[in-house]
Amino acid sequence: FTTHTPVPAGNETYDRELVRRYLGPWAQDVGADAEAALALGTEGGQFNLTVLAIRLSSHVNGVSKLHGQVSSAMWRHLWPGAPESPVSAITNGVHTxxxxxxxxxxxxxxxxxxNWEEHLLEPELWSRVAEVPDNELWAAHRSQKERLVRFVRERVRMQSARHGLAPDDLRGVERLLDPRALTIGFARRxxxxxxxxxxxxxxxxLRAVLGDAERPVQLVFAGKAHPADRAGQDVIRRLxxxxxxxxxGKIVFLEDYDMEVARMMVQAAARSRPSTAASTSASSTAGGSRASGARTAGPSAGTPGPTPRRRTRKTPPSSTSSWKRKWSRSSSRRTRTGCATAGSAG
Structure with a gap:
């Protein structure tokens, strides 16, 4: 099981009675103990999908080293007496x-x-980045930034019209952002x-930075908050x-964040923090905009990291063993679906 968001909003919980209503008939059909099944996901009086997934899995990992450490501390109580960190780390990759x-x-x-796409793991080859002429590198970056500016203007024009902005204000959107300014992007949940x-x-x-006429800076934000994350929604509202x-004109927020928005920002922003279901922020940034601003490396996939650790099986909490075997025998498909649902909260 891959755990994701280490905040309550990303770990869905439900009323036990509601879960019992739907779990009971299924448990009766397969000859399982409904109360034992309910106990597997119980945490703090609620039915927690992440807790259920952890207890039904023989291995649990986070998506980065730091995330593994945070998750271990967060869920350590589910492994009473275990001598080691219960949540390992498998760092996300990126499709360059x-x-x-x-x-x-x-x-x-x-x-x-x-055919550079076929040689991403050859650092000697990527050392040639240092030999790319400055003017060619800058021209490529400028071209991608100009495309981002056009894209942002069109998106803001559509969302402003949807909000009922006056025609004069809509025309002002065409002057939004400066292709020559340092553009910093933040695109994630x-x-x-x-x-x-x-x-x-x-x-x-912030006023001093964004108001510097000699060294102009502008910010582009995009993203969504979990429907139950009121604090995250408040951040978006404030922005x-x-x-x-x-x-x-100095700070822009793009609604309806999706892969297209993330791709545009990664490719063009001088510094961006994208986040999608398919990539992590650190790795995808290097594959696009950071490579155009740094002369030391190619896409992140071109820089080999340490040898991946062999995944070892960890024994789940002992209280789950008997019911877990019955669950697996009767409905392996349901087991996979349950874990995937809990994991997708991130």
Whole structure:
């Protein structure tokens, strides 16, 4: 089981009586103990899908080393007496070709290798990035940034029209963002632990940075909050109000965050923090925009990391064993579905 969000909003819970209503008939059909099944997911008087998935799995991992440590501390009580960290770490990967823009692809093909996509794990080859002419690298980056600006203007125009913005204001959207300015992107779920609001903690400093005429900076935000994450929704609301107030034109928020938005921002922003179901922020950034701003490496997949650790099986909490065997024999498909549902909360 791969655990994801280490905040309550990302670990769904349900009333035990509601779960009993639907679980009871199924348990009777397969000859299982409904109360034992209910106990597997019980945590703090509620039925917790993450707890259920952990107790039904022989191995649990986070999606990065730090996340594994945080998750171990968060769920340690489910393994009483266990001598080791119960949650391991398997760092997410990234599909490099999804995130590299057309201009950078052409640059890699010309300066690195005609079939660079097939040589991502050869650091000697990627050392050639240092030999790419500055003007060619900058031209590719500028082209991708100009495409992002056009994309943002069109998206903001559509969302502004949907909100009933006046025609004069809609025309002003065409002047939104400066292709020459340093563009910083933040595109991910607005869970509070991802700290999107950190940049708003010192508004005086933010005004100074965004108001510097000689070194212009602009911010592009995109993302969604979990339906039950009120704090995350409040962050989005606060950001949106800033885009309509004194930081209008300097801070942009894109609604309806999706893969297309993430791809545009990764390819063009000087520094971006994207997050999608298919990639992690650190790895996908290097595959696009960071490669255009740093001369030391190619896509992140081109830099080999440490040898992956062999996955070892860990014994789940002992109280789950008998019912887990019955669950597995009677409905292995349901077991997989239950774990996937809990894991997808991230």
């Amino acid at each position: 070709e999804t995130w590299v823009g057309p201009e950078m692809r052409a640059l890699y093909a010309q300066n690195i290798h005609a 607005f869970a509070t632990y991802k700290r999107a609001v950190l940049i708003l903690s010192d508004l005086d400093r 949106f109000l800033l885009t309509q107030g004194e930081f209008r």
